[in-house]
Amino acid sequence: MAGLATPMALRVAVTLGLPDLLRGDGAAVGDLGLDVDPVALELLLDHLVSLGIVERGGAGFRTTDFGAHLCADAGNDLTRLLLDLDSAGGRAELAFVELAHSIATGQAAYPRRYGQDFWADLAANPRLRESFDQQMIHRAREQLPRIAAGFDWARFATVVDVGGGRGTVLAATLAAHPGLRGHLVDLEPTVTEARRTFEARDLGERTQVTAGSFFDPLPAGADAYLLFDILHDWDDQHAHRILARCAEAAAPDGCVLVVEPVGGRHADSAINLAMLVIFGGRERRVEEFRALAAPHGLSLETVTELTEQRCLLEFRLKPPRARDAATPQ
Numbered sequence: 001m002a003g004l005a006t007p008m009a010l011r012v013a014v015t016l017g018l019p020d021l022l023r024g025d026g027a028a029v030g031d032l033g034l035d036v037d038p039v040a041l042e043l044l045l046d047h048l049v050s051l052g053i054v055e056r057g058g059a060g061f062r063t064t065d066f067g068a069h070l071c072a073d074a075g076n077d078l079t080r081l082l083l084d085l086d087s088a089g090g091r092a093e094l095a096f097v098e099l100a101h102s103i104a105t106g107q108a109a110y111p112r113r114y115g116q117d118f119w120a121d122l123a124a125n126p127r128l129r130e131s132f133d134q135q136m137i138h139r140a141r142e143q144l145p146r147i148a149a150g151f152d153w154a155r156f157a158t159v160v161d162v163g164g165g166r167g168t169v170l171a172a173t174l175a176a177h178p179g180l181r182g183h184l185v186d187l188e189p190t191v192t193e194a195r196r197t198f199e200a201r202d203l204g205e206r207t208q209v210t211a212g213s214f215f216d217p218l219p220a221g222a223d224a225y226l227l228f229d230i231l232h233d234w235d236d237q238h239a240h241r242i243l244a245r246c247a248e249a250a251a252p253d254g255c256v257l258v259v260e261p262v263g264g265r266h267a268d269s270a271i272n273l274a275m276l277v278i279f280g281g282r283e284r285r286v287e288e289f290r291a292l293a294a295p296h297g298l299s300l301e302t303v304t305e306l307t308e309q310r311c312l313l314e315f316r317l318k319p320p321r322a323r324d325a326a327t328p329q
Helices: 005-016 038-051 077-083 088-105 110-114 118-124 126-141 144-149 168-176 190-200 236-249 269-279 286-296
Strands: 054-057 060-063 158-162 181-186 207-211 224-228 255-260 298-305 311-317
Touching: 005 038, 005 077, 005 088, 038 054, 038 060, 077 088, 077 126, 088 110, 088 118, 088 126, 088 269, 110 118, 110 269, 118 126, 126 144, 126 168, 126 190, 144 168, 158 168, 158 236, 168 181, 168 190, 168 224, 181 190, 190 207, 224 236, 236 255, 236 286, 286 298, 286 311
Parallel strands: 158 181, 158 224, 181 207, 224 255
Antiparallel strands: 054 060, 255 311, 298 311
16 A cells, blocks of 8 residues: 555556557567666566556567556546646646645645646646646546536526636536526636537537636626536635635526535545645535635525535525625635
């Protein structure tokens, strides 16, 4: 359980593309064309042999049937994104080496390792932003039908998807509910891809896209504001700011819909540590969500089990006279 050799060997193998390079008859170390030390590469391959990822063959090393699950066309895109050290997910995982810092301070370890927080890193590196957007698509893809069917979206006329990425969740919801209109807010260049998503699914006339941050004023007057896998990426201070923007933008009888894993229900301990180390966030429990939303005039109405991984928490705006005037700064 304490060994780091195997998890790091798998990550380096995927980052170098070894499962693909060694398919078929395989190849000798010197024929791979990689800019690496050949002696060190053979040490890595020897360990991959012990794991059953590759095997020794006539030409040198070749990928096994088991190892082929790590090839680019194996359909395990999310796994590959999390293992590839050049992707946002793989890079973020290395922040776990600073876990002791997060436990001591309650703060993210990512800035300690990389000199800036995760979001600033994405903004400065287009390749990381691209891989992160892809990771978010793959994380939700299999659950989209249940997300669209597991809640009464049809009772709304308009939904604003706050931080909605490339639009896959909103597109699936709109496709399942023809009377619903959507408005997606996210940063450039992600919103450019969202437009393409909506156009490709013939949803252009029912959607709007706005480039912007969820820390800034949001499009006003919608029936519902959707936060899908958003709040767990932030500490309480930033989560308050996001909820405040949703509450101030919502129609008088509007609501805020939070969809993500919930502590004590669908959030395992490893994910909780990842949220802490990478973002300084966590998978909050229902009562924590209730307390987080209350200062913004939001009352928790229902908790719906959408999938085996995510719940939907519906918050309603209270009448102004019933709101707590003390809103965190």
